Structure formats: structure tokens, C-alpha cells
Amino acid sequence: MSGQFGLLKQKRFAPFFVTQFLGAFNDNLFKNALVVLLTFQAAQWTTLPAELLANLAAGIFILPFFLFSATAGQLADKYDKAMLARLVKVLEMLIMGIAAAGFFLHSLPVLMGALFLLGLHSTLFGPVKYAILPQHLHSDELVGGNALIEAGTFVAILIGTLAGGLLAGSVEHPAWIALGGFVVAAAGYLTSRGIPAAPAPDPGLAINLNPLTETWRNINFARQNRTVFLSILGISWFWLYGALFLAQFPVYAKNVLGGGESAVTLLLATFTVGIGIGSMLCERMSGKQVEIGLVPFGSIGLTLFGLDLYFASPVGLAGTTPHQLLALLSIPAVWRVLVDLMLLGAFGGFFIVPLYALVQLRSSPEHRARIIAANNILNALFMVVGALGAAAMLGAGLSIPALFGIAALLNAAVAIYIYGLVPEFLLRFIAWLLVKAAYRLRSEGLENIPSEGAAVLVANHVSFVDAVVIMGASPRPLRFVMDYRIFRIPLLSFIFRHCGAIPIASAKEDAALMEKAFAEVSTALANGELVAIFPEGYISRDGELQTFRPGISRILAANPVPVVPLALSGLWGSFFSRIDGEAMKTPFRRGLFSRISLRVGAPLAAAEATPARLQATVLALRGEQR
Incomplete structure (x- = not known):
């Protein structure tokens, strides 16, 4: 877990994390302090019942999300998000000044106005909070970064809620609540100055109010x-x-x-x-x-x-x-x-x-x-x-x-x-669960799989679960071209059908099915999807790579897209391989959680991706381990 915590040492993440933490803390400190104050001292402020005041405060705080979220999203797409974060912190300090005036004037409307503005502050910061992460983090850091943001937000809510209640019950004059909020907002502004620039993706956007x-x-x-x-x-x-x-x-x-x-x-x-x-x-x-x-x-x-x-x-x-x-x-x-x-x-x-x-x-x-x-x-x-x-x-x-x-x-x-x-969620869960239940998978080079656009992925074929392993590791949905007999295996067929796998047969077995498969592959690539194939044509009987068939050349002739080589290793000898001549015959043949690897190589241009070149590349990626 050192990876995600390492982000807290990075300038591209740490100032932003502290800024959003202090903002969430301040929201809940002021909101809960005000609710506690009005609950126990309602008679000093209004004739309304305390229960109604608490719900009124909650409604006033959330109202800006309906009114201004659309504008906040436009601002975050039009302007630098780091600059917006600093301006939002300035607004937060001004809001605490308005809250102090409300306490000094003993005015419930002014305090509710400050609460409304604090909701506006959160509304403006919301799109910045999540849209800035992909600009400052790599794709393999997004999960860790979001995890820290979510954990930090909930901890800030907890501490802010507790601090607000304690502050409301312990200070002699309620204006100290606003002063505490101002100090937190000022600290948030100082940390926001360390957030690196996050340039606008659409600076020419016309704001619709x-x-x-x-x-x-x-x-x-x-x-x-x-x-x-x-x-x-x-x-x-x-x-x-x-x-x-x-x-x-x-x-x-x-x-x-x-x-x-x-x-x-x-x-x-x-x-x-x-x-x-x-x-x-x-x-x-x-x-x-x-x-x-x-x-x-x-x-x-x-x-x-x-x-x-x-x-x-x-x-x-x-x-x-x-x-x-x-x-x-x-x-x-x-x-x-x-x-x-x-x-x-x-x-x-x-x-x-x-x-x-x-x-x-x-x-x-x-x-x-x-x-x-x-x-x-x-x-x-x-x-x-x-x-x-x-x-x-x-x-x-x-x-x-x-x-x-x-x-x-x-x-x-x-x-x-x-x-x-969206079956993709459930299918990924099943693939993830099956792989986690049987193997310890190590993946390398997943960043070589294009994040968008069409490509063909080619891999060696060692076992009946190769497609499931690759599916569980790929960051994008894949459409596999596979032998129609594997496509029909019970349980696995559910996964393959719902992930859009394309069954194929040889020309001798079913020429019509083969032509239909090539047509589906062409359509999928034209639509910008990823297609994965096993060019050997069948599962290995000795663990070694077999000759890559020319079907890949036919696919690339119709759709000249990049080709990404993949190599599986460690699956030979497993329950799902043919090491005993027939697969799935001896349960727990290698025990549970055996180590397997998936290595992804750099994409090759269609003109370079001959069957022989691809076979050599996959073999080099695989190494000695079968």
C-alpha cells in the first residue's frame, strides 16, 4: 500500500489533498456547530422548533448543488482548476466573515445565508475536486488517489462534525465558531497555492448561466x-x-x-x-x-x-x-x-x-x-x-x-x-473472482493496451482460462475470437457470451461460421473496440508456442489497426491446461494461488505485424516459463 500513500509526498497531489480535506472539515465544522447551537439555544434566535431548524439548515446547504453545479462544471472546464481552487478558498474566508457578522448581529437570516454560501463553496469545488485528478495522476494512480480522497473526505466529515459540536458547546460567544472556520479556510488557501497548474481543456467555452x-x-x-x-x-x-x-x-x-x-x-x-x-x-x-x-x-x-x-x-x-x-x-x-x-x-x-x-x-x-x-x-x-x-x-x-x-x-x-x-461490471467481477480464487496474477505493461480506439491483441494459448485471465487484467473490455467449442463450455460460456466473444470454426468444420466471425471482427474494429485472438488456433498440448496462423493477416488487411502482443506464462501444468493430455481432470493439481504472469508488449503497426514477427515477439515476452 506504499504506492498510494507515496502520493501524499508528491507536490502534484499533496497540496490538493490537504486543501480538499480542510474544505470538507470546515463545511461540517460550521454546519454542525450551527445546528447544535440552534438546537440547544433555539429560543434565542427564532420561534421555529429546533427539529425544523435542523432540517432547514440541511436543505439550505444542499440547495446550491441544484442551482450552481452546472455553472461550476463549466468554470472547471473553461479555467485552470488550480486557480479556481484558490479562488474558492478566498470565497470560503469571505463566507466566514459573513458568518461572524451574523453571530455579532444575532441574525438567523445572515447565518443561513452564510450556510447557503458555504454550500455554494462546496458546489464550486466539486468538479475541480474530481476532474483535476486525471490531469495530475497517471492512470495507474487513479484508484489510489481516489481512495485517499474518499477516505480523507469521510475522516474530515467525522472530525469536522465532532469539532463543530464541541466548539458550539464550549465557546462563550458564538462568533468564535466563525473565527475557527476562518482559520481553517486561511490554511486551505495557503495549501491551495501549492497545487500545480491544471490547464483548462476547453478555454473557449461560452458559459451558460x-x-x-x-x-x-x-x-x-x-x-x-x-x-x-x-x-x-x-x-x-x-x-x-x-x-x-x-x-x-x-x-x-x-x-x-x-x-x-x-x-x-x-x-x-x-x-x-x-x-x-x-x-x-x-x-x-x-x-x-x-x-x-x-x-x-x-x-x-x-x-x-x-x-x-x-x-x-x-x-x-x-x-x-x-x-x-x-x-x-x-x-x-x-x-x-x-x-x-x-x-x-x-x-x-x-x-x-x-x-x-x-x-x-x-x-x-x-x-x-x-x-x-x-x-x-x-x-x-x-x-x-x-x-x-x-x-x-x-x-x-x-x-x-x-x-x-x-x-x-x-x-x-x-x-x-x-x-x-451493463454486464461489464458483473463479468469483470466474475473474471476477477475466478482469477483471484485460483492464481496470483502478476501483470506487466498493461499501459501498452490503448486507452481508446481499435486494436488487435494477440496472445499464446496455454489453457481454457486464458481469455478469463486476460479479460480480468485488461483495463478495457475485450472481444475475444475463440474456438466455438471453448465458447460453449458451461459457466465460461456465460462470461464469453455476455462479453461479446466471437466464436469461430475452421473452414473445414463450418465455413459459414468462420466467415461470420471475420465479419464481426471487422465491424468491432471499425467501431473502435479491442479484439483479442489466439493465433495458434488451439490450446497448446505441450506448453510451447505453435505456429501462428495467417488469420491475423486477413484481419489486418481489412482493418489496419495496431497489434498488441501479450504473453501468458505459468499456466502450463494448471488444472485448466492439457499437461495430462486432457484438461480439467485433476482438481487442485498445483494447489491454490499458483503464480502466473501476463506481459504486454509495445504495439506494432499493422504493416509490421506478420504472423512470424508476432510469434517471435510473444515468445520473447513469455520467456522460459510456460
């Missing part, structure tokens, strides 16, 4: 890539799901666990630590690439531990007086609740980090900030809808544990729906 038309335009930018748009919907669902749990912690701690304020802090801290652990583990589990196979893994955990929280919630703990924290921790049922919350957070990290990285990686660079803005708008919309839905169900008499259970079941339904629309 109409939030309705621009919001719709931004959503359409996101919808141009189906995977990106459904990833945004997945992110928005996560924020709905997570916010629903977080919002119930105070009442759950009081009415279910029978605890006080310290119990609320414990629940929030446990969930936050879980998010941090899951986010940090993403890079190691994904091998530093954007592994969307982790997304279904995360959704499974979010469902299972959400359901278990329903079953684990104790009955009869709440009494007339709150339990002390140590007394609560002596109850086994409370520990089960804490474990569920920790694992909910961890699997939430597995779910959210790859999705953010995928949106950044596959979004059009000139529209990236506006696509992030669309994401922020949908996030806010989903959270509001979730809050209203939860309020309606609780108002109808549903218990909080039952609400958690229903949310977990809905999470399963949403996951099934999304993976049905």
Missing part, C-alpha cells in the same frame, strides 16, 4: 458513454444509501442501543473507519488499475451487512437513562452492530472508489468537469429523495432497523438492475 438547460446538457454529456452514466447512477445510489444510514445514527443510538451522544460518535466513527479501510484496500485488490470487478463485490457486502444490521439490532436496550459508552461496549449485541457498520463502510469503499475512477478515466477530457457536475447534481437529488422516502416510512411507523433492512434489499435490486444493463 441557465441552470436548467445547462444541467440537462451536462447530463447528456454523461449519457454519451453508457458505462459512465450508469456509474454516476451507481455513485448517486451509494450516497443515498450511505446518507440514509448516517441520518438515522442519532435516533438509532438513543432508541435502539439506549446510548447517548458518545454512542452516536462511536457509530459515526466506526462507519467512517470502515470507509477508509475499504478505500485504502482498493488499490491493493485491484493491482493499481481501475478494477470495476470490485463494484459488484462492494454491492454484495453493502446488501449482506445492511441486512445483518437489521437482524443484529438489539431489542430492549433503551431505558429511561442513556447507557454509558463502556456499559454499551460490554454488550455482545452492540459489537455485532459495530462490526456490521465497519464492514458496511469497507464494502462501500470497494463500491465507490472504482466508480469514481471509472468516471474520470472514461469521460471525455473536454467535458469531464461538466460530467462531474452532473454527477454532483444527481448525488444531491438522490440524497434528497432518500431522505424524503426514509421520513415517509418512519412516519408511517416503520422501525429504524426495518428501514435498514428495506434499504439493503433495495440495494440488491438496484445492483441487479445496473449489472443487467
